[in-house]
Amino acid sequence: MKMEKYSIGMGDRFAHEGEAQLEAVILAQKMGVEVTPVWNKSFREHTIIGSEPGQTRAAADAAVRACDWQGAYFCDADHIGLKTVDFFIAACDFYTIDVADFIGEPAPPQEVAAFVQALPAAALQGVERATGLTLSTAMVAEIAQKYLLAVLQAGAIYRHIRERRKGDFVVEVSMDETLSPQTPVELFFILGGLAQQGIPVATIAPKFSGRFNKGVDYVGDTAQFAREFEQDVAVLKLAVQSFSLPPGLKLSVHSGSDKFSLYPHIHAVLERHDAGVHLKTAGTTWLEELVGLAEAGGDGLSLVKKVYAQAVGRYDELAKPYATVIDIDAQQLPAPEAVNGWDAVKFATSLRHNPHHPNYNKHLRQLLHVSFKIAAEMGSDYVQALKVHRNAIARNVTENLYERHIKPVFMGSR
Ligand SMILES: [Zn+2]
Numbered sequence: 001m002k003m004e005k006y007s008i009g010m011g012d013r014f015a016h017e018g019e020a021q022l023e024a025v026i027l028a029q030k031m032g033v034e035v036t037p038v039w040n041k042s043f044r045e046h047t048i049i050g051s052e053p054g055q056t057r058a059a060a061d062a063a064v065r066a067c068d069w070q071g072a073y074f075c076d077a078d079h080i081g082l083k084t085v086d087f088f089i090a091a092c093d094f095y096t097i098d099v100a101d102f103i104g105e106p107a108p109p110q111e112v113a114a115f116v117q118a119l120p121a122a123a124l125q126g127v128e129r130a131t132g133l134t135l136s137t138a139m140v141a142e143i144a145q146k147y148l149l150a151v152l153q154a155g156a157i158y159r160h161i162r163e164r165r166k167g168d169f170v171v172e173v174s175m176d177e178t179l180s181p182q183t184p185v186e187l188f189f190i191l192g193g194l195a196q197q198g199i200p201v202a203t204i205a206p207k208f209s210g211r212f213n214k215g216v217d218y219v220g221d222t223a224q225f226a227r228e229f230e231q232d233v234a235v236l237k238l239a240v241q242s243f244s245l246p247p248g249l250k251l252s253v254h255s256g257s258d259k260f261s262l263y264p265h266i267h268a269v270l271e272r273h274d275a276g277v278h279l280k281t282a283g284t285t286w287l288e289e290l291v292g293l294a295e296a297g298g299d300g301l302s303l304v305k306k307v308y309a310q311a312v313g314r315y316d317e318l319a320k321p322y323a324t325v326i327d328i329d330a331q332q333l334p335a336p337e338a339v340n341g342w343d344a345v346k347f348a349t350s351l352r353h354n355p356h357h358p359n360y361n362k363h364l365r366q367l368l369h370v371s372f373k374i375a376a377e378m379g380s381d382y383v384q385a386l387k388v389h390r391n392a393i394a395r396n397v398t399e400n401l402y403e404r405h406i407k408p409v410f411m412g413s414r
Contacts, residue, residue, distance in 0.1 A: 001093070001168040001169055001170045001171075001200075001202065002170075002202065002246065002248050003036065003170055003202045003203060003248055003250070003276075003278065004034060004035075004036045004072065004248075004276070005034075005248070005250070005275075005276030006033070006034065006035045006036065006276055006277065006410045007035060007036040007037070007038055007074075007203075007276075007277075007278045007279070008025065008035050008036070008037060008038065008278070008279050008280075008281065008401070008405065008406060008410075009038045009039075009040040009076060009078075009252075009278060009279065009280035009281060009282070010037060010038065010039055010040065010281055010282075010285060010401065011039075011040055011041060011045070011281065011282030011283060011284075011285055011286065012039060012041070012056070012059060012285055013041075013045060013049060013283075013285070013286045013372050013375075013376075014049070014286075014289070014375070014376075014382070014383060014386060015051065015055050015056060015058075015059035016059070016289075016383070016386045016387070016390075017285050017288075017289065017393070017394070017397045018039070018059045018060055018062060018063030018064075019062075019063045019066050019067055019394070020393070020394035020395075020397035020398045021037065021039075021063070021285060021397060021398070021401055022037055022063045022064065022067045022069055023067065023394070023398040023402075024397075024398045024399075024400075024401035024402035024405075024406055025037045025069075025401075025406070026067060026069070027398070027402045027406075028402065028406050028407075028410065028411065029071075031411065033406075033410050033411050034071065035406060035410055036071060036072050036073065036074070037060075037069075037071075037073045037074075038073065038074040038075070038076050038094055038278070038280075039056050039059070039060045039073075039074070039075050039076065040075075040076035040078040040094075040096070040280060040282060041053065041056050041076070041078055041282075042078040042079045042080075042282075043078075043079065043080060043084040043087065043088075044079070044321065045078075045282070045372075046087070048321075048372065048373045048376060049372065049373075049376040050376060052087070052091075053075065053077065053087060053088045053090070053091035053092055054090065054091045056075055056091065057075050057091040057092070060073060060075055074092075074093050074094040074170060075091055075092045075093060075094060076092060076094040076095070076096055076172075076280075077091075077092040077094065077095045077096065078096045078280075078282075079096055079098040079174060079177070080095060080096060080097060080098060080157070081097075081098055081099075081101070081153075081157065082153075082156065082157055082160060085157060085160060085161060086164070089161065089164050089165050092169070093167065093168070093169045093170065094169060094170040094172065095157075095158075095161055095169055095170070095171055095172065096172040096173075096174050096205070096252075097154050097157045097158060097171065097172065097173050097174065098174045098175075098177065099150035099151070099153045099154045099157075099173065099174075099175060100150070100174065100175050100176065100177045100178040100207075101178075102149045102150035102153045103146065103147060103149075103150050103175060103178050104146055105149045105150075106145055106149065107144065107145060107148035107149040107152065111148055111152065112141055112144045112145055112148055113141075115144045115148055115192075115193060115196065116137060116140055116141050116144060118196055119140070119189075119192055120242060120243075122242065123188075123192060123238075123242035123243065124140070126238050126241070126242055127185060127188045127189075127235070127238060127242075130231075130234055130235065130238050131184060131185055131231065131235075133185060135185070140189060143185070143186050143189045144189065144193070146186070147182075147186065147189065147190050147193065148193060150175065150190075151190060151193035151194055151196075151197060152193075152197070154173050154194060154197060154199060155194075155197030155198070155199060158171060158197065158198075158199045170202045170203070171199055171200055171201050171202055171203075172201070172202065172203040172204065172205060172252055172278070173190075173194060173199070173201050173203075173204050173205070174204075174205035174252070174254065175190070175204075175205065175206055175207055176205045176206065176207045176208075176212070176254045177207075178207050179207075179324075180207070181206070181207045181208055181209045181228075182206045182207055184228065184231035184232050184234070184235045185235075187204070187206050187232055187235050187236075187239075188235045188238065188239055188242075190204075191204065191235075191236070191239035191243060191245060191249075192239065192242070192243050194245075195239075195243035195244065195245050196243075200245075200246050201245060201246065201249060202246055202248060202249060202250070203249070203250055203251065203252040203278045204236070204249070204251060204252060205251070205252035205253070205254050205278075205280070206232060206251070208225055208228060208229065208253075209221070209224055209225060209228055210224070210225055211325075211327070212254065212255065212256040212259065212325065213256060213325055213326055213327055213366065214256045214257060214283060214322055214325050214326050214366055214369045214370060215256070215257045215258060215283055215284070215287060215326075215353070215362075215365050215366050215368075215369030216257070216258060216353070216362045216365060216366055217258060217259060217260050217261050217353075217355065217362075218259040218260075218261050218262050219327070222261050222262060222265060225262055225265060226262075226265035226268070226269065229251070229262075229265065229266060229269050230269045230272070230273070232251055233251065233269055233270075233273045233275045234273065236249050236250065236251060236275075237273070237275070248276065250275060250276040250277055250278060251275075251277055251278070252277070252278040252279075252280055253266065253277060253278070253279050253280065254280045255279060255280060255281050255284075255405075256282075256283075256325055257281055257282065257283050257284040257287070257353075257369065258281075258284055258353050258404070258405075260353070260355070260404065260408070263405075263408035263409045264408060264412075266279075266409055267408060267409055267410070267411075267412045268412075270409075270410075271412070277409070279405065279409050279410075281401070281405060283369045283370075283372070284353075284400060284401075284405070285397055285400070285401070286369070286372050286375075287351065287353075287365065287368060287369060288393065288396040288397045288400045289375075289386060289393050289396075289397070290304045290307065290351060290368060291348050291351050291352050291396045292389060292392040292393030292394070292395065292396040292397070293385055293386075293389055293392070293393065294344055294347035294348045294351065295344050295345075295348045295392050295396070296344070296389040296392040296393075297343075297344040299385065299388075300385060300388070300389045300392070301343075301344050301347060303378075303381070303382070303385050304347060305336070305339055305340055305342070305347070306378075307368070307371060307374050307375060307378075308336060308339055308364070308367075308368065308371075309336035309339070309340070310371075310374045311367050311368060311371040311374060312333060312335075312336050312367070313336075314374070315330065315367070318367070318370050318371050318373060318374075319367070319370060321370075322370045326366045326367075326369075326370060327366070328363045328366050328367055329363050330363075332361065332363040332364075333361075333363050333364060333367060334350075334361070334364065346359060350364055351364060351365055351368060352396075353365065353400075353404065
């Protein structure tokens with residue numbers, strides 16, 4: 001199944017922001033830029049919240065009807081493996097096949113040999129020209145050693161879905177949740193392997209250099225990222241020709257929310273190469289719910305203060321599942337007693353991702369990013385607040401996605 005050139009993944013933890021999210025895509029469309037909305041939710045997120053993919057599907061369908069959206073849209077089974085995929089089969093038409101755990105596990109030698117043997121000679125010459133590297137068979141075999149087991153696993157998961165799912169679906173392969181980044185050359189041969197497995201991969205999410213922490217901006221060398229991203233785009237184009245992969249193949253950037261300093265670089269590369277991208281966001285919308293509740297004041301503000309106080313008290317428990325993707329300095333977290341004295345503006349501006357605002361606190365923001373479990377435990381109290389303060393929240397959700405994500409990535413400075 002084919003994806004359009006531009007698509008955006010949006011997380012909606014409590015399934016109440018579908019319309020506000022879709023409004024952001026509609027604003028882009030009014031400016032002449034088509035972006036396909038994809039609602040993504042991982043097994044981990046469903047488990048923490050106690051929700052099911054069918055609820056994400058129902059919320060997406062309802063938003064599409066309410067906004068009279070005529071374009072394509074998808075529900076993404078985000079970061080699935082063989083153990084978790086069945087949970088999503090009925091509801092999802094987009095599968096992010098996560099094989100990061102298999103990277104570095106040695107593949108059987110006969111499989112490595114068969115992979116190298118089956119590579120078209122022109123592919124090798126093509127990637128040498130594109131990267132300026134000279135590659136020996138031994139070097140290719142070494143890359144296969146490192147990645148082939150992950151590729152074989154992706155094949156097994158893909159076939160598992162194909163056998164069970166009625167109807168077509170989009171395939172993404174993700175390798176981003178691992179420690180070391182994949183080089184463009186590695187990405188090329190990974191794609192060769194996915195082609196050999198017969199996977200019609202539409203998007204691929206490599207691990208890029210630098211830190212992609214939850215809820216906050218990129219930490220790393222943005223110029224290096226830009227070079228790497230551009231090489232990856234070139235490699236994808238080459239892989240499509242070399243391995244007969246689907247022509248629309250594009251990179252998927254798992255932003256972990258808000259990689260604002262990368263967006264101008266991504267946009268420039270897409271323009272230069274006439275390439276597409278899938279920008280996957282998730283938790284950024286949940287934080288806008290909190291911003292909107294804070295801004296609403298009154299019981300909305302006291303509810304977010306309650307969430308924050310609990311989050312500080314349960315820091316270890318909440319931070320643990322996300323330990324590799326957050327960098328919180330506990331010393332920089334304001335005491336809940338102090339936060340209790342904050343007004344609506346102080347809370348909203350401390351949390352909202354405007355790095356130039358003097359109140360902005362990235363430690364508080366990261367902690368709240370991983371604290372949606374607390375809101376889930378509040379159950380109907382939280383959901384009721386979402387309904388009561390719908391307008392204040394929707395305004396923030398739409399503006400955040402449109403102004404801070406869609407515009408810089410897909411539209412540039414227009
Ligand atoms: Zn990811």
